[in-house]
Amino acid sequence: MDREDILKALSHPMRVEILTWLKEPEAYFKTQEHPLDMGVCASQFERCGLSQSTVSAHLATLQRAGLVTTRRVGQWIFYKRNEETIQAFLKNIGETL
Amino acid sequence: MDREDILKALSHPMRVEILTWLKEPEAYFKTQEHPLDMGVCASQFERCGLSQSTVSAHLATLQRAGLVTTRRVGQWIFYKRNEETIQAFLKNIGETL
DNA sequence: GGCCTGTATCGTTAAATTTCGATATAGCGA
DNA sequence: TCGCTATATCGAAATTTAACGATACAGGCC
Numbered sequence: 001m002d003r004e005d006i007l008k009a010l011s012h013p014m015r016v017e018i019l020t021w022l023k024e025p026e027a028y029f030k031t032q033e034h035p036l037d038m039g040v041c042a043s044q045f046e047r048c049g050l051s052q053s054t055v056s057a058h059l060a061t062l063q064r065a066g067l068v069t070t071r072r073v074g075q076w077i078f079y080k081r082n083e084e085t086i087q088a089f090l091k092n093i094g095e096t097l
Numbered sequence: 098m099d100r101e102d103i104l105k106a107l108s109h110p111m112r113v114e115i116l117t118w119l120k121e122p123e124a125y126f127k128t129q130e131h132p133l134d135m136g137v138c139a140s141q142f143e144r145c146g147l148s149q150s151t152v153s154a155h156l157a158t159l160q161r162a163g164l165v166t167t168r169r170v171g172q173w174i175f176y177k178r179n180e181e182t183i184q185a186f187l188k189n190i191g192e193t194l
Numbered sequence: 195g196g197c198c199t200g201t202a203t204c205g206t207t208a209a210a211t212t213t214c215g216a217t218a219t220a221g222c223g224a
Numbered sequence: 225t226c227g228c229t230a231t232a233t234c235g236a237a238a239t240t241t242a243a244c245g246a247t248a249c250a251g252g253c254c
Contacts, residue, residue, distance in 0.1 A: 003113075004110050004113075007104070007107045007108050007113070008108050010104045010108075011104050011105050011107070011108035012241085012242085013101050016100075016101075016104070016193065016194075019193075019194060020193055020194075041200085042200075042201060042202095043199095043200065043201080050242095050243075050244095051243070051244055051245075052200085052201075052202095053201090053202080053203080053204095053243080053244065053245075053246090054242070054243055054244070055201095056201060056202055056203085057202090057203095057242080057243085058242095059201095060202080060203095072201095072250090072251090074200090074250095074251060074252065075198095075199060075200050075201080075250070075251045075252060076199095076200065076201085076251095077200080077201065077202095086194050089194075090190070090191050090194060093187070093190070094187050094191070096113065096116075096117055097113075097116060097117075097183050097186075097187060109211090109212085138230085139230075139231060139232095140229095140230065140231080147212095147213075147214095148213070148214055148215075149230090149231075149232095150213080150214065150215075150216090150231090150232080150233080150234095151212075151213055151214070153231060153232055153233085154212080154213085154232090154233090155212095156231095157232080169220090169221095169231095171220095171221060171222065171230090172220070172221045172222060172228095172229060172230050172231080173221095173229095173230065173231085174230075174231065174232095
């Protein structure tokens with residue numbers, strides 16, 4: 001849990017929004033073909049209007065910060081929140097600030 | 098309380114460090130001539146090794162985000178944490194993430 | 195093997211951020 | 225008023241970030 005990396009990751013509103021979407025996949029990703037408990041497919045996030053490569057870069061930033069985990073299934077990559085890291089970050093930032 | 102502005106303000110480690118220093122002025126700013134309950138004098142933060150103008154810019158960023166308050170007394174400007182905003186932010190980010 | 199889909203990476207451009215020294219401004223005191 | 229101190233602001237350079245389209249790579253299917 002690197003607080004500095006996480007704060008940098010959270011400094012872009014789209015990345016915060018992606019994390020909030022992932023809290024309620026049923027609400028935001030009804031269109032997904034695959035079962036939502038596998039995670040949310042990378043391409044689903046293109047709904048934000050950014051290009052595929054830009055979305056991919058944001059997802060990579062979230063992953064490097066440890067805020068999401070990924071799972072490859074066939075040609076798809078599924079994203080889930082990493083609750084452990086997120087909770088550890090919240091605890092840490094609460095104690096720091 | 099603008100979460101987006103605050104997260105941007107916190108994305109630079111020096112600004113986070115300034116906020117943590119302000120939690121315990123007695124521990125970090127023993128050298129200050131003025132009583133610490135007035136706040137911490139801007140120049141005190143130059144201890145971080147950055148130039149006066151750079152420190153001033155960081156402090157301005159923290160103030161714009163509402164994380165600190167300032168009080169002018171004579172030629173000096175004293176900085177204090179804005180606990181209301183900080184706590185509101187922590188609550189908000191805890192609910193968002 | 196060749197083709198299609200999904201995702202990552204590359205190369206580039208534009209914009210934002212960080213930093214500095216220099217300068218401006220504000221307030222004190224002689 | 226002049227000089228001194230504290231702080232802010234300006235202007236420039238360097239770095240980082242964000243965005244895109246193009247391309248590469250990986251996996252499935254024929």
